[in-house]
Amino acid sequence: MANTLGAYNPIFYAQEVLRIMMEMYGMINRVNRTFEDERKSFDRGEYISIKRPSAMTTQAGANGTIADLTTETVQIQLSNWREVKFAVNDKEYAFSKDELIRDHIAPAAYALGNYVNTQLTLLAKDIPWFSPWTGTIVSSDVTAGMKVLKDTGAGVAGDSENIHMGIDTTVSAALQGLSDFNAANIAGNTNTALVNGKNPGRFGVGDFFDDQTFASFTSGTIVSGASDLAGALSANVALGATSFPMDSLAASETVVKGDSFVVAGSSQRYAITAPVTLSSNAMTVVVTPPAAIAYTSGDVVTFETKATAYADAYEPNLLFHRDAFALVTAPLPDASLGNLGVDVFTATDPVSGLSVRARRAYVDASSKVAVTVDVLFGGKTLNPNYAVVMRRNTP
Numbered sequence: 001m002a003n004t005l006g007a008y009n010p011i012f013y014a015q016e017v018l019r020i021m022m023e024m025y026g027m028i029n030r031v032n033r034t035f036e037d038e039r040k041s042f043d044r045g046e047y048i049s050i051k052r053p054s055a056m057t058t059q060a061g062a063n064g065t066i067a068d069l070t071t072e073t074v075q076i077q078l079s080n081w082r083e084v085k086f087a088v089n090d091k092e093y094a095f096s097k098d099e100l101i102r103d104h105i106a107p108a109a110y111a112l113g114n115y116v117n118t119q120l121t122l123l124a125k126d127i128p129w130f131s132p133w134t135g136t137i138v139s140s141d142v143t144a145g146m147k148v149l150k151d152t153g154a155g156v157a158g159d160s161e162n163i164h165m166g167i168d169t170t171v172s173a174a175l176q177g178l179s180d181f182n183a184a185n186i187a188g189n190t191n192t193a194l195v196n197g198k199n200p201g202r203f204g205v206g207d208f209f210d211d212q213t214f215a216s217f218t219s220g221t222i223v224s225g226a227s228d229l230a231g232a233l234s235a236n237v238a239l240g241a242t243s244f245p246m247d248s249l250a251a252s253e254t255v256v257k258g259d260s261f262v263v264a265g266s267s268q269r270y271a272i273t274a275p276v277t278l279s280s281n282a283m284t285v286v287v288t289p290p291a292a293i294a295y296t297s298g299d300v301v302t303f304e305t306k307a308t309a310y311a312d313a314y315e316p317n318l319l320f321h322r323d324a325f326a327l328v329t330a331p332l333p334d335a336s337l338g339n340l341g342v343d344v345f346t347a348t349d350p351v352s353g354l355s356v357r358a359r360r361a362y363v364d365a366s367s368k369v370a371v372t373v374d375v376l377f378g379g380k381t382l383n384p385n386y387a388v389v390m391r392r393n394t395p
Helices: 009-024 036-042 090-095 096-128 141-158 168-174 221-225 335-340
Strands: 047-053 072-077 082-088 130-132 163-167 207-210 230-233 243-247 260-263 269-272 285-289 300-303 311-320 325-329 345-348 355-365 366-382 387-393
Touching: 009 096, 009 345, 009 355, 009 366, 072 366, 082 090, 082 096, 090 366, 096 311, 096 325, 096 366, 130 141, 141 163, 141 387, 163 168, 168 207, 168 387, 269 366
Parallel strands: 130 387, 163 207
Antiparallel strands: 047 072, 082 366, 163 311, 230 243, 230 300, 243 285, 260 269, 260 300, 269 285, 311 387, 325 366, 345 355, 355 366
């Protein structure tokens, strides 16, 4: 007798995967997800375009100089389609029915959530701003990071409810050992601020959350070699440009995604978005954010020294405002597959818009019940000035 595929099982699978992804992974639940509404308004295409208004400056009254608008568009590409697939053969299914499948839904959800969250934590390489954890982590390390965020992100640091700090387990253990994070008298009059020893609301940070998906960073040789850290622009760079040509550097040096530099004339730091090897002492790098001012050929370019906050190699943690990053998912088709003999359901969180699909089908050739959970998503850095990489020295 053929297996009967219960019509409601994929509903349970999708909802369970969605619940685990929302609850277990920190970045997923804390970045900006409001652009899902824009995607829904068109419901087609793999790009979402987000407009940024021009920055404005003041001038003396009756000056008569009219500034040109330099608006910018940031695109989020919904190109990352990931799935977890497993199967149960007829013999296993006869003994366990749906129980064996249900037992494996949680591991599938963890794997899918881990991948999505890792893509978000990798966006730390788009952030040019940094602050180090000291060798012995103290609470003033947090306030030092908040100072950088206040200086670079303007007013966002006052929005403490949407300020988050993702920390690895080493930092988490150190913070929980500090009285500022575990003493009852720190909680205030209501005594409600202590949660898992991380004291949400302290130092202007809405919450501290553990995240084990941060990847170790190793710089290019310009930084790690520390022998030739200064060059010069080899051409003018217009306001809003993302391409910076430079020369007067050592011929054999390299830069990698995440290395950063400043150009004389502005305090804005820039993060390199793709690796480059110098040729004839010159290179052109693509950066984020776009040029804050117009630069002139010959302006001095200065990279970090490796002594600056472990610039050559470090373990990244991330202090950020929600609007520094975005996550958008697109619901994959479900009802249209019903006529193909597939049980399928897409679960969508009504608040975040995050969508996960689950489907189940019988594979006659191998006598197996196959289960797949998948997600289609895109992640993007919206504003690199709204985040700070909290660097911990690589052991």
